[in-house]
Amino acid sequence: MNEEEWLQCQHAAPMLSYLRKKVVASDRKLRLFACACLRRISHLIPEEGGLVPLEVAERFADGQATMTERIQMETLANRCLHTEPSDDPQRLSRAYILLSIRGPLLKRAPQAAESTSVNARIAVAFIATEAIHGISYAPPDTQEWLKEEVCHQAQLLRDVFFKPLQRQIPRLESSWRHYNDRISVRLAESIYDERAFDRLPILADALEDAGCDNPDILAHCRKGGQHVRGCWVVDLLLGKK
Numbered sequence: 001m002n003e004e005e006w007l008q009c010q011h012a013a014p015m016l017s018y019l020r021k022k023v024v025a026s027d028r029k030l031r032l033f034a035c036a037c038l039r040r041i042s043h044l045i046p047e048e049g050g051l052v053p054l055e056v057a058e059r060f061a062d063g064q065a066t067m068t069e070r071i072q073m074e075t076l077a078n079r080c081l082h083t084e085p086s087d088d089p090q091r092l093s094r095a096y097i098l099l100s101i102r103g104p105l106l107k108r109a110p111q112a113a114e115s116t117s118v119n120a121r122i123a124v125a126f127i128a129t130e131a132i133h134g135i136s137y138a139p140p141d142t143q144e145w146l147k148e149e150v151c152h153q154a155q156l157l158r159d160v161f162f163k164p165l166q167r168q169i170p171r172l173e174s175s176w177r178h179y180n181d182r183i184s185v186r187l188a189e190s191i192y193d194e195r196a197f198d199r200l201p202i203l204a205d206a207l208e209d210a211g212c213d214n215p216d217i218l219a220h221c222r223k224g225g226q227h228v229r230g231c232w233v234v235d236l237l238l239g240k241k
């Protein structure tokens with residue numbers, strides 16, 4: 001895959017395969033990508049507990065879920081997988097969410113036979129992209145819906161990973177970070193915590209006021225579309241990888 005193909009790709013699977021081969025993806029980012037995919041379809045999963053498993057999975061990605069929460073979610077996941085009818089797509093979808101918090105699970109992942117931690121991490125993300133096929137949701141044109149959804153997932157990957165073919169992500173100058181009582185960093189923190197990604201154009205203005213002239217950073221903040229936790233610009237400001 002070359003850079004142009006990465007930028008134009010309309011399906012997450014070959015992009016994840018590329019990341020898998022190149023090992024340029026952190027555990028945290030892959031898990032957040034998985035969560036973002038699942039969050040997009042969470043309204044289609046009518047289960048008790050609502051978004052709690054997904055929120056735990058996101059906090060797990062950031063190293064903030066407690067051991068008790070993780071154990072509770074894993075117990076729930078095991079129950080879904082082993083006691084519910086395996087052909088019930090709603091149950092399966094829920095199990096996918098729960099499984100996204102786990103590392104070495106992967107019985108259902110395409111890379112099940114492989115056991116390295118890198119493959120395990122990528123497989124978590126694959127699970128999310130596979131989950132859309134297990135939903136008992138039948139829009140008028142399911143094939144069209146699936147096609148659109150995998151296209152959205154590809155866009156999510158481009159939000160989380162800055163052109164992985166370029167080993168260097170843009171540099172953030174220290175002066176941009178510290179300008180005006182660290183306003184850019186504080187903005188990034190609130191955007192991340194509140195999922196207020198509609199404020200990214202404001203962040204671009206703040207960075208520009210601080211002297212930022214990096215076209216990739218500014219364009220990303222102003223491009224619109226969906227941004228999620230793991231967005232490479234917000235991560236850059238917060239020092240997250």
Ligand SMILES: [Zn+2]
Pocket residue numbers: 159160220226227228231232233234
């Ligand atoms: Zn973004």
